Amino acid sequence: xxxxxxxxxxxxxxxxxxxxxxxxxxxxxxxxxxxxxxxxxxxxxxxxxxxxxxxxxxxxxxxxxxxxxxxxxxxxxxxxxxxxxxxxxxxxxxxxxxxxxxxxxxxxxxxxxxxxxxxxxxxxxxxxxxxxxxxxxxxxxxxxxxxxxxxxxxxxxxxxxxxxxxxxxxxxxxxxxxxxxxxxxxxxxxxxxxxxxxxxxxxxxxxxxxxxxxxxxxxxxxxxxxxxxxxxxxxxxxxxxxxxxxxxxxxxxxxxxxxxxxxxxxxxxxxxxxxxxxxxxxxxxxxxxxxxxxxxxxxxxxxxxxxxxxxxxxxxxxxxxxxxxxxxxxxxxxxxxxxxxxxxxxxxxxxxxxxxxxxxxxxxx
Numbered sequence: 001x002x003x004x005x006x007x008x009x010x011x012x013x014x015x016x017x018x019x020x021x022x023x024x025x026x027x028x029x030x031x032x033x034x035x036x037x038x039x040x041x042x043x044x045x046x047x048x049x050x051x052x053x054x055x056x057x058x059x060x061x062x063x064x065x066x067x068x069x070x071x072x073x074x075x076x077x078x079x080x081x082x083x084x085x086x087x088x089x090x091x092x093x094x095x096x097x098x099x100x101x102x103x104x105x106x107x108x109x110x111x112x113x114x115x116x117x118x119x120x121x122x123x124x125x126x127x128x129x130x131x132x133x134x135x136x137x138x139x140x141x142x143x144x145x146x147x148x149x150x151x152x153x154x155x156x157x158x159x160x161x162x163x164x165x166x167x168x169x170x171x172x173x174x175x176x177x178x179x180x181x182x183x184x185x186x187x188x189x190x191x192x193x194x195x196x197x198x199x200x201x202x203x204x205x206x207x208x209x210x211x212x213x214x215x216x217x218x219x220x221x222x223x224x225x226x227x228x229x230x231x232x233x234x235x236x237x238x239x240x241x242x243x244x245x246x247x248x249x250x251x252x253x254x255x256x257x258x259x260x261x262x263x264x265x266x267x268x269x270x271x272x273x274x275x276x277x278x279x280x281x282x283x284x285x286x287x288x289x290x291x292x293x294x295x296x297x298x299x300x301x302x303x304x305x306x307x308x309x310x311x312x313x314x315x316x317x318x319x320x321x322x323x324x325x326x327x328x329x330x331x332x333x334x335x336x337x338x339x340x341x342x343x344x345x346x347x348x349x350x351x352x353x354x355x356x357x358x359x360x361x362x363x364x365x
């Protein structure tokens with residue numbers, strides 16, 4: 001190397017190394033075909049078991065081409081501990097109930113499962129067996145917080161106007177959510193998903209249960225079967241996005257819901273506009289507001305039809321009535337739930353309610 005070349009190269013290196021990681025283009029390429037095994041441990045302790053106590057712990061029972069449940073076991077000091085599965089939507093949970101005199105109620109659920117990345121091959125049509133008419137009808141119905149009439153349908157109709165295929169309609173709805181809504185970090189937990197209020201007030205900020213519900217509800221309103229998939233992140237992203245993974249074994253606050261739509265030529269297809277918005281808001285110190293940003297382009301493209309397998313789905317159930325509960329239905333089952341004679345505990349406060357969820361990848365399984 002001659003002296004002039006060396007000096008030129010040397011001058012470049014400090015400048016490049018001083019740039020933040022997010023200043024460079026990044027890839028996001030989920031690739032199906034590699035199954036990973038994880039173990040999820042959820043431990044619940046009731047700190048104030050006044051008049052007896054009950055708890056409900058979600059179990060990852062979703063079985064599909066992208067997830068395989070392996071085993072669920074539990075221990076504890078409850079007088080009742082049993083697995084219960086919802087008949088309508090198939091949500092599975094561990095129900096625990098303690099005697100009135102039990103001073104330190106606890107239960108621990110250990111779940112093992114396998115996951116893999118999802119990525120839709122848009123060149124392959126008709127590769128998936130069709131769903132029954134009854135199943136598809138279920139996923140176009142309104143829920144308590146996801147109406148399919150009024151302002152929801154009016155907004156969706158305007159968005160898909162002129163679109164003739166279900167793929168084009170879904171693409172328009174996905175793009176509209178990414179363009180017009182935003183992640184609001186101040187929202188507690190994952191949000192509640194009250195999409196009518198979001199549209200009526202024009203406040204389109206929220207988290208995954210709000211943003212993906214908006215997408216799902218509008219899809220249903222124009223006749224496209226769609227559903228939220230409620231789950232939790234269990235590992236960091238293999239592609240370097242800190243917003244798309246969890247960097248610690250303690251995943252107590254790593255809940256995340258995703259979405260699926262049913263397309264007649266492709267079957268159930270993965271979607272996650274909420275995670276696009278999370279990367280835009282939280283991946284860098286500055287709020288990225290353009291989908292043409294080099295960090296956003298690959299995520300925006302691949303989360304339309306895919307997602308990374310560092311996450312497990314618990315269930316697809318809205319409007320969950322907890323068995324033997326004294327309280328009201330909950331919008332979805334993504335957090336451990338508990339109650340005593342004094343009422344329902346705050347499921348978004350794992351330190352007060354007291355629960356801890358840990359995850360680890362199992363190698364050589």
